[in-house]
Amino acid sequence: IDALLAEGVAGKRVFVRADLNVPLDGTTITDDGRIRAVLPTVKALAEAGARVVVASHLGRPKGTPDPAFTLAPAAARLGELLGAEVAFAADTVGESARSVVAGLANGGVAVVENLRFNAGETARDDAERAAFADRLAALADVYVGDGFGAVHRKHASVYDLPARLPHYAGHLIADEVGVLKKLTDDVKRPYVVALGGAKVSDKLAVIDELLGRADRILIGGGMAYTFLKAQGHEVGISLLQEDQLPAVTEYMERAGKNGVELVLPVDVLVAGEFPDLRTKAPANPSTVAVDAIPADQQGLDIGPRTSKLYASKLADAGTVFWNGPMGVFEHPDYAEGTKAVAQALVDAPGFTVVGGGDSAAAVRTLGFDESAFGHISTGGGASLEYLEGKTLPGLAALED
Numbered sequence: 001i002d003a004l005l006a007e008g009v010a011g012k013r014v015f016v017r018a019d020l021n022v023p024l025d026g027t028t029i030t031d032d033g034r035i036r037a038v039l040p041t042v043k044a045l046a047e048a049g050a051r052v053v054v055a056s057h058l059g060r061p062k063g064t065p066d067p068a069f070t071l072a073p074a075a076a077r078l079g080e081l082l083g084a085e086v087a088f089a090a091d092t093v094g095e096s097a098r099s100v101v102a103g104l105a106n107g108g109v110a111v112v113e114n115l116r117f118n119a120g121e122t123a124r125d126d127a128e129r130a131a132f133a134d135r136l137a138a139l140a141d142v143y144v145g146d147g148f149g150a151v152h153r154k155h156a157s158v159y160d161l162p163a164r165l166p167h168y169a170g171h172l173i174a175d176e177v178g179v180l181k182k183l184t185d186d187v188k189r190p191y192v193v194a195l196g197g198a199k200v201s202d203k204l205a206v207i208d209e210l211l212g213r214a215d216r217i218l219i220g221g222g223m224a225y226t227f228l229k230a231q232g233h234e235v236g237i238s239l240l241q242e243d244q245l246p247a248v249t250e251y252m253e254r255a256g257k258n259g260v261e262l263v264l265p266v267d268v269l270v271a272g273e274f275p276d277l278r279t280k281a282p283a284n285p286s287t288v289a290v291d292a293i294p295a296d297q298q299g300l301d302i303g304p305r306t307s308k309l310y311a312s313k314l315a316d317a318g319t320v321f322w323n324g325p326m327g328v329f330e331h332p333d334y335a336e337g338t339k340a341v342a343q344a345l346v347d348a349p350g351f352t353v354v355g356g357g358d359s360a361a362a363v364r365t366l367g368f369d370e371s372a373f374g375h376i377s378t379g380g381g382a383s384l385e386y387l388e389g390k391t392l393p394g395l396a397a398l399e400d
């Protein structure tokens with residue numbers, strides 16, 4: 001983007017592909033981190049006199065307009081954070097978008113409606129994506145990719161559109177890639193990785209890669225129960241991906257061979273039911289050792305002994321990468337494990353990276369000071385796939 005700003009953008013229509021996919025409670029944004037993260041790029045372009053067209057997906061609507069996934073609240077928040085009026089187009093490439101963009105003054109900012117209200121955005125068929133990318137390209141003169149959270153998606157606005165316009169990487173993408181490069185090229189040891197979240201299937205590829213890189217891998221969240229089952233424990237009605245048991249078993253063996261410490265919970269919080277996240281009614285969980293999970297109960301957070309154990313494994317870390325909450329942190333009765341790991345990152349002597357929409361939201365909603373972490377990535381799947389060493393379509397499209 002520095003090159004673009006040096007060339008001059010006054011009067012040009014600049015399409016900024018952002019990731020404004022923020023968590024919402026109804027129409028209330030519960031964590032605006034991703035909106036704040038794109039501000040440096042939007043501000044720099046507006047201050048340079050560009051006519052800025054911001055676009056993003058939100059959630060996973062099915063290729064047609066769906067009011068539950070409107071970007072209107074995100075556009076309003078962007079305006080508040082910029083301290084400027086932000087125009088909002090009620091469609092993405094239709095009449096509203098065309099007239100809103102045509103009405104932008106130099107230095108003005110507009111947000112167009114959710115990219116995924118158009119089937120062409122996510123289409124597998126190249127021609128269908130290309131047709132939608134052509135319509136997006138008609139809205140702008142220049143493309144700036146700054147939606148780091150979506151660079152792993154081969155979607156029209158991420159992958160096909162940059163090929164149609166002069167294209168540049170925004171500040172956020174440049175920062176994110178700079179930090180993640182450190183984890184692949186220049187890691188200070190011990191390198192400790194904490195992985196949580198619901199599904200082990202989302203994390204298999206990154207674990208596979210990390211078994212050759214990390215010194216310790218700490219496992220929590222819903223995915224821990226597939227590991228515990230593979231270790232021979234009964235996990236009651238906890239989340240379990242039976243089909244992943246062979247892979248997980250192989251990883252545990254490989255960790256042993258490679259000298260990587262793969263650390264699993266020793267105790268967990270259990271209850272008969274998943275908690276009510278709306279009312280946050282008391283859940284009254286019990287703490288049990290992992291070899292004593294009752295048949296009719298499910299694990300919903302790591303227990304206090306595990307929290308201490310994980311904190312001790314992070315205490316001397318030279319580098320930490322953490323992705324995925326340790327439990328159902330959205331409910332206060334199941335937030336302690338995630339809090340303990342976040343606090344251990346704050347206390348760790350080395351460079352700490354929080355990756356992932358959920359873990360990033362967790363540190364902010366649990367009241368941690370963002371500056372206490374080395375880097376909080378805006379990318380969930382994107383940061384994992386970067387660490388897996390995959391070619392990310394949205395980065396490749398900007399590099400060419």
Ligand code: 3PG
Pocket residue numbers: 019021059060149150153357379380381382
């Ligand atoms: C994310 O939340 O990780 C990004 O916004 C990408 O969203 P997606 O997984 O729906 O493509």
